[in-house]
Amino acid sequence: MAGNVGSRAFQNARLEKKNRKQAEPLLAAAAAAHRARRPAEVRALCSQVxxxxxxxxxxxxxxxxxxxxxxxxxxxAAALTRAVEVDPRDVDAHANLGIVLSNMGRHAEARGHQERAVALVPNFFAGWNSLGSTLLRLEQAEQAIAAYDRALALKPDYAEAHCNRGMALLLVDRSAEALQSFDRALAFNPRYVQALHGKGMVNLGLRRVDAALAAFDAALAISPDAASVLAERGRAYLQAGRFDQAKADFDAALAHAPDLEAALLGRAHLGVDKNDVAPAVAACRKVLEQNPNSEAAWTWLGGCYAKQGEIDAALQHFDHALALKPDCRDAIAAKIFTLDFLPDADFARQQAVRREWWERIGARLPRAALSPRNMDPERRLVIGYVSADFRNHSAAFTVLPVLSHHDRARFQVICYTCSARQDEITARCRAAADVWVEAWQMSDGDLADRIQADGVDILVDLSGHSAGNRLTLFASKPAPIQVTAWGHGTGTGLPTIDYFFADPVTVPSGVRHLFAEQVYDLPAVITTDPLPGAPSTTLPMLRTGHVTFGVFNRIDKISDAALAVWARLMALLPDSRIVIKNSAIDDNFLREGLIARFVAHGVAAERVICLGSTTREQHVAQFAHVDISLDPFPQNGGVSTWESLQAGVPVVARLGCSTASRAAAAINTALGLDDWVAGDDDGYLAIALKHAADTAELARLRAELPARVATSAAGNVETYTRKVEEGYRQFWRRYCA
Known part of the structure; x- marks a missing residue:
């Protein structure tokens, strides 16, 4: 029996030896075929082995x-798993199995095999690089950087590891080091598309748009169809305000890669910015089909709903984004801005979400070290104004009067413009400043350094939480005193901002403790320059025989609550008309949706007159056809309220329970028009009906309103500016003391 066993063992050994001898040339041929990239031949030869x-x-x-x-x-995966089972010390099998599993999304398993590979051969530089990439996918960026460092210590000219290290550094906001890594990769491989892509992304994150575009252009010169690079260049064009080029790049990227998330999100961003809502919704939904955890898609979809006035739905989407990523800056900024449109969002709720911004974002940012200042309380002060809206924008119309009427003997004015978009209003703002700084391509750190170098004593935020804001800069406090004012004057929630310009109506004394800033009262929360070319006109209803109401505000301010009251008003005045004017009405989707909302409330479509984009002069001229303006709520008009009053058209306002819902009432009150301010819906309706019925009184008020505005402390821009300057001087004296 033992002999038979021994004989079989001997025969098996001989057979295995024979098979090994036959296998050797087959394996050599398979290895050669693999090097020559002939996978079908490799499979055939390995199957024989x-x-x-x-x-x-x-x-x-x-x-x-x-x-x-x-x-x-x-x-x-099956073949390589079997290989490491047969030979647990096969380094290449472990390494390649790690790559396969990582590509399958099984990153934790991949990490185990890659760690085994580098443990078996510690100087395996490619293994360290692969391990770094897997760690990056596991969102362990610091450990990934350490793995790339091990690879580079073994092979300093390893371009791929330098590039991968740059991507990891980018994810942890170590931008300067990331840029160095990409430059090192390009020093070893000047045509490395991924490194050029990464270099562009770093510069874009630092707001250096020109440098970003140069890197993306270089990458696309090498690889014109690189969809991910096209998408990022589209983002750069978007940041530069070059919307047509941005759209072309997003569309080109999607032509090559229809599901590319970055391009779809760029398309959504562009749609929201340009009031092209339907394509933006479609892009967001396509992203969410493939990636339900995209906080950016949830944010932009929320922005689409906000554009249509569906505030509750918008807020739900922003909250979903924040549940996925609690420090998502776009989502929390959008939520803050959109809450101004929610009827029951009072002071407490609105300031609470601003404090959330500070806790989740602002408090984590480093503080600037202030340079010494001349502490003379009466010296000429340097005032710095920071805005992305020094252009044809309502925010610019609120700051221009102050810029233009500053006492230059007592105040030096520096404007830091944070947008590439420029027009004739930009030129007026530039002319009103002593120093004009193109800050839109400066990172927060670069801009903070410039503000310090300029010796700014009081830095003024003109954007609040609206688009293009630089609140992350204000969080670092690069100036001794910081103020928020005018552009989005609702409070910021930043303890690093010392003062908030408001008025007693907009922010009543009983709620001021809720604000991070100390409130300083002006005659009204905002003012504007006198209207250009606005001659007094006769009351339109005297010639038309019916009252015409006007709403010259953004569509997203037209809440369901306000529209319902207007519809009730028009039902009681069946011959009345309503003129709604805003540039968003150029979008058929938004215009038809707005008219449909009125029709749903029983107002015939022909009674709703929609006017879109015009020149400023044409915009002002339209007030000649309006008898009474209806202020929207809860988000009031600001500049539109002043324009109406300056044109002689009184405004019905409703006093709300938040900063944004009290601005129109504050303006009316400042002009002694308290009887045009309602406390509720019925009061709003009663005011409109009363004045529509009293033609003589309405005509008298129309004739006297422009002069009343011009002589008031709130409407006279020189008087208003002196009050602003009194505030600045008071703030500085306190600081010096």
Missing amino acids: LALLPDHAGALRLLGMAALDAGALSDA
Whole structure:
């Protein structure tokens, strides 16, 4: 019996030796075929080897690598898993199995095999690089950077590891180091598209748009169809205000990669910015079909709903984004801005979400070290104004009067413009400043350094939480005193901002303790320059025989609550008309949706007159056809309220329970028009009906309103500016004391 066993063992050994001898040339040929990138030939040869020697680790490894080259990940994983079972010390099998599993999304398993590979061969530089990439996918950026550092210590000219290290550094906001890594990669491989892509992304994050565009252009010169680079260049064009070029790049990226998330999100961003809502919604939904956890898609979809006035739905989407990423800056900024449109969002709720911004974002940012200042309380002060809206924008119309009428003997004015978009209003703002700084391509750190170098004593935020704001800069406090004012005057929630310009109506004394800033009262929360070319006109209803109401505000300010009251008013005055004017009405989707809302309330479509984009002069001229303006709520008009009053058209206002819902009432009160301010819906309706019925009184008020505005402390821009300057001087004296 023992002899038979021994004989069989001998025969098996001879057979295995014979099979190994037959397998050797087959394996050599398979290795050559693999080097020549002929995966089908590799599979055929390895199959012959495995028919002879089913547990041949080398053949299993080559078979797995060939399957990986062919994109057959499941086959690759099966073969390589078997290879490491047969030979647990096969470094290449572990390394390649790690790559396969990572490509399959099984990153934790991949990490185990890659760690085994570098443990077996500690100087395996490619293994360290692969391990770094897997750690990056596991969102362990610091450990990934350490792995790339190990690879580079072994091979300093390893361009791929330098590039990957740059991507990891980018994710942890170490931008300067990331830029160095990409430059090192390009020093070893000047045509490395991914490194050029990364360099562009770093510069875009630092707001250096020109440098970003140069890097993206260089990458696309090498690889014109690189969809991810096209999408990022689209983002750069978007930041530069070059919307047509941005759209072209997003569309080109999607032509090459229809599901590319970055391009779809760029398309959504562009749609929201340009009031092109339907394509933006479609882009967001496509992203969410493939990635339900995209906080950016939830944010932009919320922005689409906000544009249509669906505030509750918008807020739900922003909250969903914040549940996925609590420090998502776009989502929390959008939520703050949109809450101004929610009827029951009072002072407490609105300031609470601003404090959330501070806790989640602002408090984590480093503080600037202030340079010494001349502490003379009466010296000429340097005032710095920071805005992305020094252009044809309502925010510019609220600051221009102050810029233009500052006492230059007592105040030096520096404007830091944070937008590439420029027009004739930009030119007026520039002319009103002593120093004009193009800050839109400066990172927060670069801009803070410039503000310090300029010796700014009081830095003024003109954007609040609206688009293009630089509140992350204000969080670092690069100036001794900081103020928020005018552009989005609702409070910021930043303890680093000392003062908030408001008025007693907009922010009553009983709620001031809720604000992070100390409130300083002006005659009204905002003012504007006198209207250009606005001659007094006769009351339109005297010639038309019916009252015409006007709403010259953004569509998203037209809440369901306000529209319902207006519809009730028009039902009681069946011959009345309503003129709604805003540039968003150029979008058919938004215009038809707005008219449909009125129709749903029983107002015939022909009674709703929609006017879109015009020149400023044409805009002002339209007030000649309006008898009474209806202020929207809860988000009031600001500049539009002043324009109406300056044109002689009184405004019905409703006093709300938040900063944004009290601005129109504050303006009316400042002009002695308290009887045009309602406390509720019925009061609003009663005011409109009363004045529509009293033609003589309405005509008298129309004739006297322009002069009343011009002589008031709130409407006389020189008087208003002196009050602003009194505030600045008071703030500085306190600081010096």
